Amino acid sequence: MRRTNVMRVVASVLAVGLAVSACGEPPPEEQDAGGEGGKEFVGCMVTDQGGPDDKSFNETSYKGLQDAEKDGAISEVKIAESNADSDYKPNVEEMVAGDCGMIVTVGFLLAEATQAAAEANPEEKFAIVDFLYTDPDTFEPVEIDNVKPLVFNTHEAAFLAGYLAAGQSETGKVATWGGLKIPTVTIFMDGFADGVAHYNKEKDKDVEVLGWDKKSQDGQFVGDFSNSNKAKQISDNLLSAGADIIMPVAGPIGEQAAVAAKDAGDASVIWVDTDGYESLTKYQDVILTSVEKGMDVAVQEATTAAAEDSFSNEPFVGTLENEGVSISPYHDFEDKVDDGLKQEVEDLKQQIIDGELKVESDAAF
């Protein structure tokens, strides 16, 4: 008799444990329709492990859906957060089973799950942020009829940031590090390194990039997007090796670069994905600028188009030209950055837009 009670207690605790962990996040959030009189159209999103509060690309993509709702283009927003690699497939399938008009999956890591679901459900419409399907043999882009890729040539904006950093550095060393070595991370680092190299060529200087070697495609990586202790340590190591400007490309744990820069006192940070001045309010005084990726605009446009029955599977490629990527205002550094340097950055931007200057990356689209 006692035994069965015990087993019941144990079983219930295990069940709670598994249940809580399995969701990790409550079932898809349902929000009231923002736009009145708009037609019924549910915009759905599956995030990767960063979650919708990562102050980075998940959050920005989610904002795109919310903006679409505010505009009245869609009537409802649903989101499923993934807490482990094993969540991707079930989360996408759950959305397919729901009444989603459009399913936006966020990130490279969801590519496989999205492709599988899209092929199994040709009627459903998908958009994937940060991923372009390619043929594994020829590396040529592959189109899937019901998936719209939303990708960004982030290296164009990172190039400007690298040039700026090189001009702004007093130690002659600038640094970058990443969370995982995946194309959407290294594209920032490639652009940054090229920007520094361009500065060196133009000014006949020798500013060094620590933490990333474009040629060998290797550098400093935490190994995940959650180990903040390691992230802090890498930032400290780069600072003590002489760098005074760091660009972390690691979603939420990138914040540790700002922590380290503030500890060091005379260093600054280039944030990525969003304007760090707005998302990292505690570290505004060390944020030189940010390399922004307009995922919100891309998601909003794609979703709105789908709601208006004008869905296309043609990839959206964000560039400096269409303002899909950009660098943020200097905010607190407005007075600290030389006017001449600001002008040079502006000129470079124009040259890239006009095609006079080619910026390249293996990870570009």
Place this chain on the structure above:
Amino acid sequence: MTAPTVDTVVVEPETEQARVLARSWGPSVAFGVFGLVALVFFGILPPNGRETRFGLSTASDAFRFDPIGVPSKIAAIALAIVCLGIAVYAAVLTSRPRRVPLWLPITFGIAFVMSFLSWAVAGNTLSLPVVLKGTIALAVPYIFGALCGMLGERTGVINIAIDGQLLAGAFLSGVVASLASNLWIGLIAAPVAGVLVAWLLAVFSIKYVVNQIIVGVVLNVLVYGVTNFLYGRLLGPMKDTWNAPGKFAEYHVPLLSDIPVAGPVLFKQTVVVYLMYLAVVLVHIALFRTRWGLRVRAVGEHPEAADTAGIRVNVVRFRNVLLGGAVAGLGGAYFTLGSSGVFSKEMTAGAGFIALAAMIMGRWTPVGAVFAALLFGFADNLQSMLGIMRFGIPSELMQMAPYLLTIFAVAGLVGRIRPPASNGQPYIKS
């Protein structure tokens, strides 16, 4: 792993003790192999004429020194010979037969690593204070976690939930410090979180005799789930209220922090690290020098005997698991209040599991676990520092280094590893 063998062709008659101490040639063989690797690959093969410089101070230290330069090849060979000497000494000890003392693998490890560095850093400067300080920063959670695991396993309760306890401590200390705008209140909250998780572990594994490993795994998953959920609902959206604890400033211990090299490394730290020093010393003394420790070990080795002697086995176990939880919870505060100043999702990143390995590698002793944890921290930090110097090994491979090191170390260097005899077995009074 080399199976323990009893040598039967010894001339002198074996003593009773010798028969009990089954001989293991593992350490001497491993020392020898690694010593030869060092000699050939770090010493003999690389080109001659390069210099390795070791920085001894940073700009903020009281005493500043110029970096010391040593000829890479000669230094690497000399250190490799030290390694081989240790291998021979270990072989002599084993043939006697006597136990290989703990300081031997530690000395070997240091000599081997220095030999490696003489080669890897050739032509560059490596700042020792920076490497070592980073080593400690990365090792702190491992040490707290290993102490937690040890307190449980010394009484026979396996604790797989260390990672969950660290994460719970990190979470609660961050949230409480943020809400109270006071770091010290947060620091007090940290052990409470660890104890709560430990209480669940103790209730299920001791009272209800559920498989300890299964309970531990489920508790980890539970803590990940709960913290992720609350992060998504509170800490993320309302960051300034819930998740802005800030962090402790470093406290420079007068005089001690002025000691060259070791001073800045050990005594320019935050309060969490000083608490860790204290915890290591206390656990060591308590386990091996007090009556309490004797009882704890008796319960872990032979619960029936302990019971017969009047020790309440399950009470001792229950208390120790809770105590371990408090230690791990406190260690969790290092993530938020000691290092990052902010809580992020699953920020322990598996530190609790590495702590478990450090505990095993340190043979269930606090001192051994500290060195094992430092070894992991060192390998991890070195990987980053060598990467910055463009040391030509791919970063993915370098990231494996700490884990490879664990496998080698556990397989050979530390010798025969014997857990407490009743580890993992529930005690049911018949």
